[in-house]
Amino acid sequence: MMRSLRLRLMLAAALLAVLFMVGLLPALQSAVSLALREAIEQRLASDVTTLISSARMESGQLRMPALLPDERFNLPDGRLLGYVYDRHGKLVWRSRAATEQHVEYTPRYDGQGNVFSRARGDDGREYWIYDVEVQLLGGQSAAYSFVALQSVDDYQNTLRSLREHFYLGFGAALLVLLLLLWGGLTWALRSLRRMSLELDEVEAGRREGLSDDHPRELLRLTRSLNRLLRSEREQRGRYRDSLGDLAHSLKTPLAVLQGVSENLAQHELEQALILQQQIERMSQQIGYQLQRASLRKSGLVQHRxxxxxxxxxxxxxxxxxxxxxxxxxxxxxxxxxxxxxxxxxxxxxxxxxxxxxxxxxxxxxxxxxxxxxxxxxxxxxxxxxxxxxxxxxxxxxxxxxxxxxxxxxxxxxxxxxxxxxxxxxxxxxxxxxxxxxxxxxxxxxx
The missing domain is CATH 3.30.565.10 (Histidine kinase-like ATPase, C-terminal domain)
Structure with a gap:
């Protein structure tokens, strides 16, 4: 069983901090993932715009330049792939980087404008797909789907790296937070420590009560303890005074009885002995009651x-x-x-x-x-x-x-x-x- 209030508060605060960060981490990862997806979508939209701006219609036929302005489309091992499909989903052009790639994607020209999705290639790799429907020169025969694809690997690698940085950053933040919490709790509980030291002084008899130099929340407790100490001192004083008065008031009658017994002993020895025994018994009982009153332990003060x-x-x-x-x-x-x-x-x-x-x-x-x-x-x-x-x-x-x-x-x-x-x-x-x-x-x- 934990006896330390600071340790209990520290463990409770640490548990809440860990739960908060455990709940925050997935939300933060989800927000970063969404931001990355939006960035990829915007980048692919820009790449599709490059494809559309490079397209030409000659004699009703689509013509694309041998080399595109964006060199990523031109590199054989590039990660950016470009495709153009007609309104029936037939592939009419592909970029150099897409020559050796086949992606399981068939566009549907349905007038929805653009589509952002994912698809898988023959090599098992996943790709982001951005599909834009365009009518060149008007008419149904000039309707095409311009598609740009980018490997998902970059996104996953980036997300994995960010996740590792999140773990390290959150771990360091949690450690700093726990240190700050420990320091804050130590500072906040100084008043309890100070009150404990004052109680030690009260128990040792070096002071009569607790001071008022404590937070508002503790003043009622300290004042109640002071009232208890004051009441105990007053009660013990009254108890001793009352018994002292009783003993003093009985002293004279006992002395008189003692004198009578001595005089009586000259004539009635047996009766005098009985009387002296009773007087001695009364004196011892009075002494015993006085001892009981004066030798009882104080409620809070501890002596050595x-x-x-x-x-x-x-x-x-x-x-x-x-x-x-x-x-x-x-x-x-x-x-x-x-x-x-x-x-x-x-x-x-x-x-x-x-x-x-x-x-x-x-x-x-x-x-x-x-x-x-x-x-x-x-x-x-x-x-x-x-x-x-x-x-x-x-x-x-x-x-x-x-x-x-x-x-x-x-x-x-x-x-x-x-x-x-x-x-x-x-x-x-x-x-x-x-x-x-x-x-x-x-x-x-x-």
């Missing part, structure tokens, strides 16, 4: 975040957190090591996956980044207990946890899943060669 600096920073932090547990981290990263994701979203995603890997591993974590056709694959593996195949779908649901020995509400992987879904990516859980779980994040390449 460097991976190695983020991994080194996170690993350094987690090494301090799990300082009592030596963890060997290995990295196998493609070059360049960028990931098609916003840096904040990538940091949150890796933070959750690496925290799980550090917490559950025995002592080894492996991070890798490699390319597949159309995808960039980021993998986080460990040598821990792994995830049973029957439980892999369940742990991605919010609030579901397999590890019950450590505190938490089970929303880390849910955040990861939401980020991956917002980027139209894929999360694949598998067994790692290290012995534990392998999380493969497959991100689409634009």
């Amino acid at each position: 975040a460097p991976l190695r600096p983020l991994l080194e920073s996170l690993c350094a932090t987690l090494t301090k957190v799990y300082r009592d547990k030596p963890v060997a981290v290995s990295m196998e990263l493609a070059d360049p090591d960028w990931v098609p994701m916003e840096e904040g979203a990538l940091l949150e995603l890796l933070g959750n996956l690496l925290e799980n890997a550090y917490r559950l591993c025995v002592g080894q974590v492996r991070l890798s980044l490699h390319d597949e056709p159309g995808w960039r694959v980021l993998s986080v593996e460990d040598d821990g207990p792994g995830v049973p195949a029957t439980q892999r779908e369940r742990i991605l649901r919010r609030g579901e946890r397999l590890d019950t020995q450590h505190p938490g509400q089970g929303i880390g992987l849910a955040v990861v899943k939401d980020i991956i879904d917002s980027y139209d990516a894929q999360l694949v859980l598998d067994d790692s060669p290290l012995g534990g779980a392998a999380f493969h994040i497959r991100l689409r390449l634009a």
